[in-house]
Amino acid sequence: MTKPIIATASLAGCFGCHMSVLDIDAKILQLIELVEFNKSPIDDIKTFTKPCDVGLIEGGCGNSENVEVLRDFRKNCKALVAVGECAIMGGLPAMRNGIPIQECLEEAYLRCPTVDDKIIPNDEELPISLDKVYPLHEIVKIDYFLPGCPPSADLIWEALTALVGGKPLGLTYNLIKFD
Ligand code: SF4
Numbered sequence: 682m683t684k685p686i687i688a689t690a691s692l693a694g695c696f697g698c699h700m701s702v703l704d705i706d707a708k709i710l711q712l713i714e715l716v717e718f719n720k721s722p723i724d725d726i727k728t729f730t731k732p733c734d735v736g737l738i739e740g741g742c743g744n745s746e747n748v749e750v751l752r753d754f755r756k757n758c759k760a761l762v763a764v765g766e767c768a769i770m771g772g773l774p775a776m777r778n779g780i781p782i783q784e785c786l787e788e789a790y791l792r793c794p795t796v797d798d799k800i801i802p803n804d805e806e807l808p809i810s811l812d813k814v815y816p817l818h819e820i821v822k823i824d825y826f827l828p829g830c831p832p833s834a835d836l837i838w839e840a841l842t843a844l845v846g847g848k849p850l851g852l853t854y855n856l857i858k859f860d
């Protein structure tokens with residue numbers, strides 16, 4: 682029997698949402714039985730080798746590479762899930778959205794007292810910073826949103842097992858409340 686295939690990526694995020702996936706503890710063994718991982722930092726597969734059923738994305742889009750990766754996920758995954766607040770609304774990285782990008786770069790690279798080489802990196806191979814950090818749904822169609830910073834391991838487990846099992850996401854209040 683072929684297993685559903687999952688891919689994951691971290692864009693402008695902190696990897697906390699990926700840590701939450703690993704936080705499902707012993708259930709990770711069940712997960713490995715249930716699904717096959719494709720492109721993901723979890724297995725270090727760097728490019729899609731086959732079409733995937735579910736793509737989990739943490740982080741918003743803060744640079745040109747983030748947009749490229751996100752579009753690649755949309756193309757290769759049947760269902761795309763925005764995991765965590767950074768993916769859903771930009772999160773902490775979006776705190777820069779009220780400040781012009783040039784000012785952000787000058788603050789980070791020219792005025793920061795702990796930076797020795799006072800130069801704004803400009804190698805042509807580096808991704809270009811966007812004017813602001815965009816939530817995923819402003820760039821591509823997103824099918825599901827899992828709230829939290831990060832979403833709890835239980836929430837990720839329930840959502841993932843429902844999705845790969847072809848069931849509706851009947852997430853209970855307990856899983857998505859934050860008080
Ligand atoms: Fe990190 Fe929170 Fe953003 Fe997830 S939602 S990438 S845990 S800051």
